[in-house]
Amino acid sequence: MIKLENVSKKYGNNVVLDNLNINFNSGEFISIMGPSGSGKSTILNIIGAMDKPDSGKVIINNEEINRFNEEELTLFRKKHVGFIFQFFNLFNNLTVFENVQIPLLISGLKEQDSIEEILTSLNICDKL
Ligand SMILES: Nc1ncnc2c1ncn2[C@@H]1O[C@H](COP(=O)(O)OP(=O)(O)OP(=O)(O)O)[C@@H](O)[C@H]1O
Ligand SMILES: [Mg+2]
Structure with missing residues (x-):
C-alpha cells in the first residue's frame, strides 16, 4: 500500500535518509523507533506528502506521489492523509x-x- 524505494533525503550535508526501502501493507499498525534526530519525522513527512525526498520513489496506492505537483499533493493530503501531531495544532481562537x-x-x-455526529462518534461531544 505504501512503498518507499531507495528514498534519500539530506539537509545541507546532513544525510538523514540514505536509500531507504520499506513496505507498509494495508491494515498494518507500524511504530517507527529510533533516537532523536534519526529521521522518524522526516519519513512521516515524506509518507504524508508534506515533504519530498531528494531521490527515490514514494508509492502510495500504486501512485508515485513523489512526481506530484503542489496542487496534486494538496488534493492527495486532503483525501488520503490523517496526521496526529505531537502538539494538537488546533485554532485557539475558534470553538471546538x-x-x-x-x-x-x-x-x-x-x-x-x-459535526455533532462526528464528535459523538469520537465520544467527545461534551467538548462542545
Ligand atoms: N527542516 C530542516 N532543516 C534542516 N535540518 C533538518 C530539518 N528537519 C530535520 N532536520 C534534521 O534532520 C535530522 C532528522 O530529523 P527528524 O526530525 O526527522 O528526526 P526525528 O527522528 O523525528 O527526531 P525526534 O525524535 O527528535 O522527533 C536531524 O538531524 C534534524 O536536525
Ligand atoms: Mg520527530
Whole structure:
C-alpha cells in the first residue's frame, strides 16, 4: 500500500535518509523507533506528502506521489492523509465546533449536523 524505494533525503550535508526501502501493507499498525534526530519525522513527512525526498520513489496506492505537483499533493493530503501531531495544532481562537468544521468545509461538506455526529462518534461531544 505504501512503498518507499531507495528514498534519500539530506539537509545541507546532513544525510538523514540514505536509500531507504520499506513496505507498509494495508491494515498494518507500524511504530517507527529510533533516537532523536534519526529521521522518524522526516519519513512521516515524506509518507504524508508534506515533504519530498531528494531521490527515490514514494508509492502510495500504486501512485508515485513523489512526481506530484503542489496542487496534486494538496488534493492527495486532503483525501488520503490523517496526521496526529505531537502538539494538537488546533485554532485557539475558534470553538471546538469550528475546529472540526474547518477541514470538513475544505472537503466540501455543508451539513452542520454531521459535526455533532462526528464528535459523538469520537465520544467527545461534551467538548462542545
Ligand atoms: N527542516 C530542516 N532543516 C534542516 N535540518 C533538518 C530539518 N528537519 C530535520 N532536520 C534534521 O534532520 C535530522 C532528522 O530529523 P527528524 O526530525 O526527522 O528526526 P526525528 O527522528 O523525528 O527526531 P525526534 O525524535 O527528535 O522527533 C536531524 O538531524 C534534524 O536536525
Ligand atoms: Mg520527530
